[in-house]
Amino acid sequence: SFLLTLIALAIFSLVSYETWFIRLFFIWVLLHAVTQSFGELVLGALFNQGFGWVLAYLYFDDTEKMVIVVAILLAMVAAGMILSRYLLLTGNIYFNTLSKSNRISFFRAQFLFPFLIGTGILILLKQPLKNSFELFVECLMLLVLLPANLWASFSLDLFFDEEPRKARIRWVWIAAALLAIVIFRIFFWTGVRLF
DSSP states (O other), X not given: OHHHHHHHHHHHHHHTTSOOTTHHHHHHHHHHHHHHHHHHHHHXXXXXXXXXXXXXXXXXOHHHHHHHHHHHHHHXXXXXXXXXXXXXXXXXXXXXXXXXXXXXHHHIIIIIHHHHHHHHHHHHHTOSOSOOHHHHHHHTTHHHHHHHHHHHHHSOOEEOXXXXXXXXXXXXXXXXXXXXHHHHXXXXXXXXXXX
């Protein structure tokens, strides 16, 4: 997950000023990779699951685990503040300017609401819920998104170019996502047999 974080960050950095909507894929890969790599460390250290077993086999005591947890939580908040500008740069897909009047509503519509809806879909997909650890890790994305939202509210106005743009819903991608969800649910309904 950490390598995926670096790869997605490198790719998005290269195309951050382009207007391709496919950049949203890379920014969400980046957000999920950050959450998985750091969130797994936090909850694993707290509950001895996932990556927490690595710390257990290294014979870390509770104090060392708490230091790791606090350091990683602070790193996730700092990552949210640092990524805030990248998240706002995706506004050039839809707008010529991100000003004080539309910046926060854009941020919520682009990131916070999709996160909540996506997490809800994941919860529904994983019913009956046997292991909630993964969903708790996924919910830690709020430690990145909320500081990014706060930092975005204090950022300067962003002026892109004069080429006219229009916000529109791409129904083809929504249909493809819904089809993927249905196929996922049908294929994994009874589990995967190895033998």
